[in-house]
Amino acid sequence: MILNKKSLVTGLVTAVPALLVAASGVMKLLGGAGIQAALARAGVAELRVPLGLLELLFTALFLYSRSMKLGLLLLTSYFAGAIATDLSHGQSPGPAALILTLVWMAAFVRDRSAFLPAPPARA
Numbered sequence: 612m613i614l615n616k617k618s619l620v621t622g623l624v625t626a627v628p629a630l631l632v633a634a635s636g637v638m639k640l641l642g643g644a645g646i647q648a649a650l651a652r653a654g655v656a657e658l659r660v661p662l663g664l665l666e667l668l669f670t671a672l673f674l675y676s677r678s679m680k681l682g683l684l685l686l687t688s689y690f691a692g693a694i695a696t697d698l699s700h701g702q703s704p705g706p707a708a709l710i711l712t713l714v715w716m717a718a719f720v721r722d723r724s725a726f727l728p729a730p731p732a733r734a
Contacts, residue, residue, distance in 0.1 A: 624720045625674070628713035632670045632686065639663030653696050665689065673714070680725050683718045687711065 638646050640663040650656040669689055673682025690711040694704040718725045 621720050624713075625717040628710055628717050629670050629674055631710050631713070632666050636663040636666030636670065639666065652702070653700055655696070673718075676721075679718065679722060683714065683725055686714050690714070 639650075639659050642659055647656055647659065650659050650662075655662065665685075666689070669682055669685040671682070672678040673686055675682070690707045693707040694711070697704040697707060715726075
């Protein structure tokens with residue numbers, strides 16, 4: 612199977628945010644001291660496992676092409692909440708905003724109809 616440049620770029624642009632979110636989910640599930648401290652500062656330490664599972668589920672939905680738009684919506688909502696939580700606790704929203712931007716870029720490269728209106732149907 613020969614990969615063309617477009618599919619290679621699309622795969623790379625999709626893999627970067629997916630790996631970042633999946634790694635975050637796995638780290639939350641493993642519950643290292645640094646993760647627990649960061650979640651405690653945000654006031655959500657008791658939600659460590661559900662948050663990790665949600666990150667993994669939303670990433671899986673985003674990666675599967677038939678549910679990519681749902682995964683995009685859920686990841687956008689998740690990271691918007693993360694940004695709001697960071698802002699309300701005086702922390703930098705930069706990391707969450709960066710990951711969200713990468714997710715949007717990947718979705719745009721994969722399926723522009725996730726952002727643009729569909730063309731009118733022909734009769």
